[in-house]
Amino acid sequence: MLSSFILAPLILLLILNLPFEFLRKQIAFWLTLSLLLNQILLPVIHFWLPWSIYPDPLGRFFAFKLSLDMLSLIMLFSIAVVAFVSLLVAKSTLATERRKFNFINLLLISLIGMNTTVLATDIFSLYVFMEITAVAAFVLIAIEKNQFAVEGTFKYLILSIIASIFILTSIALLILASGDTSFKGIYAAFSSNFNTTLLNFAVGLFLCGLLIKCGVVPFHGWVPDAYSEAPIAVSVLLAGIVTKVSGIYVMLRLFSSVFVMGESFGNAIMFIGIISIVLAALAAFRQNEIKRMLAYSSISQVGYIALAVGCATPLAYLGAVLHFFNHAIFKSLLFVNSASLEKKFGSTDTAIITGLGNQLPVTSVTSLVGLLSTAGIPPLSVFWSKLIIIIALFNSGRFAYGSIALLASVLTLAYFLTLERNVFFMKPEMTMDTEDGIPFSIKFSEILLAVITIGVGLGLPFILNALTSQLKDIIH
Amino acid sequence: MTIRLIRSIVGLALTSAILSVIMYRLNSPLAAVFELSVCSGLISVIFITTVSFTQRISKERLLIRRRERLARFLYLPFIIIVAGVLLMQYLKIPQFDLSVPAKGPDVRRVLWNLRHLDLLGQVIILLAGVFGVVILFKETDK
Numbered sequence: 001m002l003s004s005f006i007l008a009p010l011i012l013l014l015i016l017n018l019p020f021e022f023l024r025k026q027i028a029f030w031l032t033l034s035l036l037l038n039q040i041l042l043p044v045i046h047f048w049l050p051w052s053i054y055p056d057p058l059g060r061f062f063a064f065k066l067s068l069d070m071l072s073l074i075m076l077f078s079i080a081v082v083a084f085v086s087l088l089v090a091k092s093t094l095a096t097e098r099r100k101f102n103f104i105n106l107l108l109i110s111l112i113g114m115n116t117t118v119l120a121t122d123i124f125s126l127y128v129f130m131e132i133t134a135v136a137a138f139v140l141i142a143i144e145k146n147q148f149a150v151e152g153t154f155k156y157l158i159l160s161i162i163a164s165i166f167i168l169t170s171i172a173l174l175i176l177a178s179g180d181t182s183f184k185g186i187y188a189a190f191s192s193n194f195n196t197t198l199l200n201f202a203v204g205l206f207l208c209g210l211l212i213k214c215g216v217v218p219f220h221g222w223v224p225d226a227y228s229e230a231p232i233a234v235s236v237l238l239a240g241i242v243t244k245v246s247g248i249y250v251m252l253r254l255f256s257s258v259f260v261m262g263e264s265f266g267n268a269i270m271f272i273g274i275i276s277i278v279l280a281a282l283a284a285f286r287q288n289e290i291k292r293m294l295a296y297s298s299i300s301q302v303g304y305i306a307l308a309v310g311c312a313t314p315l316a317y318l319g320a321v322l323h324f325f326n327h328a329i330f331k332s333l334l335f336v337n338s339a340s341l342e343k344k345f346g347s348t349d350t351a352i353i354t355g356l357g358n359q360l361p362v363t364s365v366t367s368l369v370g371l372l373s374t375a376g377i378p379p380l381s382v383f384w385s386k387l388i389i390i391i392a393l394f395n396s397g398r399f400a401y402g403s404i405a406l407l408a409s410v411l412t413l414a415y416f417l418t419l420e421r422n423v424f425f426m427k428p429e430m431t432m433d434t435e436d437g438i439p440f441s442i443k444f445s446e447i448l449l450a451v452i453t454i455g456v457g458l459g460l461p462f463i464l465n466a467l468t469s470q471l472k473d474i475i476h
Numbered sequence: 477m478t479i480r481l482i483r484s485i486v487g488l489a490l491t492s493a494i495l496s497v498i499m500y501r502l503n504s505p506l507a508a509v510f511e512l513s514v515c516s517g518l519i520s521v522i523f524i525t526t527v528s529f530t531q532r533i534s535k536e537r538l539l540i541r542r543r544e545r546l547a548r549f550l551y552l553p554f555i556i557i558v559a560g561v562l563l564m565q566y567l568k569i570p571q572f573d574l575s576v577p578a579k580g581p582d583v584r585r586v587l588w589n590l591r592h593l594d595l596l597g598q599v600i601i602l603l604a605g606v607f608g609v610v611i612l613f614k615e616t617d618k
Contacts, residue, residue: 102611124591
């Protein structure tokens with residue numbers, strides 16, 4: 001069953017590229033949409049009917065070593081939701097049929113990459129599929145071939161290659177130290193306390209690579225360019241999930257259950273996290289373009305997750321996983337909101353767009369949900385995840401970090417409320433037609449994501465119970 | 477542009493050749509053969525495809541660029557020498573215990589029987605690369 005998360009998108013990709021015109025024009029979109037819907041439903045169904053115990057007809061031919069736990073289930077679900085929304089947005093925002101088809105192909109490749117990254121139990125396979133995700137992302141950013149997008153891709157490409165060199169060197173050292181590439185073998189090498197200098201050096205290199213891939217503050221140069229210049233469907237995918245899976249998820253997985261992290265590494269990650277939170281929030285203040293503002297906010301939110309990973313207590317990991325999921329949802333929601341603004345105005349510059357509350361009711365309500373959630377207002381979802389992270393920091397005696405994280409949350413509220421007031425609640429400068437002209441697919445995505453944001457916030461006690469009982473087994 | 481791209485391809489092929497010599501010297505002939513075939517062959521083909529889509533630049537710009545490049549790297553040897561001297565003076569490399577892992581299974585068995593997932597990954601990366609080249613360089617939107 002697990003191998004179908006890899007093989008199903010691959011088979012669909014091959015089928016779609018058969019030389020039949022009708023495949024390309026008519027059913028490519030619907031087939032991909034149903035594949036993604038399937039992936040949304042499977043993790044949900046798994047709670048009642050654990051499908052991982054069923055036989056795996058396709059996987060019998062391949063010796064894939066995959067494993068599934070609570071963390072990968074949450075990741076699979078987030079990947080599917082964001083990819084689903086991004087596909088819906090692509091349908092109504094990309095210009096030509098050909099481009100939509102190209103987008104679908106790359107989305108499927110990216111899906112294979114992300115799914116396998118999440119399910120892998122071997123550090124080299126993890127690296128290979130992280131690269132696949134990155135290669136698909138390079139092409140996706142530049143898919144419209146405008147100059148700034150190509151610049152963004154180029155920056156991402158160079159930084160990503162540097163990150164890959166770090167990670168690959170680290171893997172070589174890990175193989176040298178442990179003689180194995182599986183997570184279990186590497187963990188065994190860490191617990192046997194043999195060759196500590198070499199192992200620590202390897203962890204340090206891996207960490208450097210991952211921090212570049214996450215785009216936290218010293219390495220964030222490519223993030224605003226890539227997110228704001230790519231087509232909006234791609235921004236949804238990138239900001240929501242792609243960079244998070246290949247940076248944050250890998251960090252979560254490795255530091256919670258494979259590497260044994262020394263105190264100094266934890267402190268380094270926390271320091272970088274807190275710098276990202278504050279600097280990116282300040283940078284977001286200065287942006288006039290909504291997409292750039294969201295990109296900086298994304299860097300800031302990744303800082304919270306890094307802070308939690310560095311704190312390294314079970315409660316902090318819980319907060320990190322929850323914040324990861326919440327971030328995937330609300331960041332996609334906000335990017336979809338900016339898609340409908342772009343659809344209406346052809347621009348997302350806050351100087352041009354004012355007073356849209358009456359003209360775009362769905363967009364304004366859902367964006368309010370997204371923005372308040374980002375700023376951590378109860379009872380919306382992000383309030384809880386930030387709260388858990390901050391409590392974890394206080395519990396482990398890191399009061400300074402906790403307080404700064406708390407105050408930075410107010411900063412987030414400030415810049416998003418300014419944005420909300422300008423764009424939706426001020427008096428409109430120009431009169432517009434009453435027809436909002438936003439396609440159904442975009443409205444549907446907005447509502448879906450807003451409902452998830454509110455639902456996770458309200459249903460947190462149930463979710464928290466399920467999470468704590470299951471995540472305990474993952475963290476060593 | 478074209479000249480620089482072609483130069484980079486030659487550089488890539490050379491690097492790959494040197495790498496495979498090193499791998500051979502390090503007692504892993506199969507890895508060396510793989511490196512040589514995959515990198516020199518396949519990646520170069522992809523790059524040549526890319527090159528065929530680019531246009532040439534004029535003679536004058538080429539001359540200007542050459543001069544600029546010389547000026548840009550004038551200080552480089554100096555920096556390298558100083559850095560080398562400094563490193564030799566102050567850098568103390570910690571002693572790693574580089575015990576060579578016990579001899580594992582045969583490379584062929586590893587590749588074809590144990591690492592299906594990575595092999596599939598390689599195929600998909602090539603697929604993604606081909607998509608990239610076609611989408612970014614070949615197609616023109618009308």
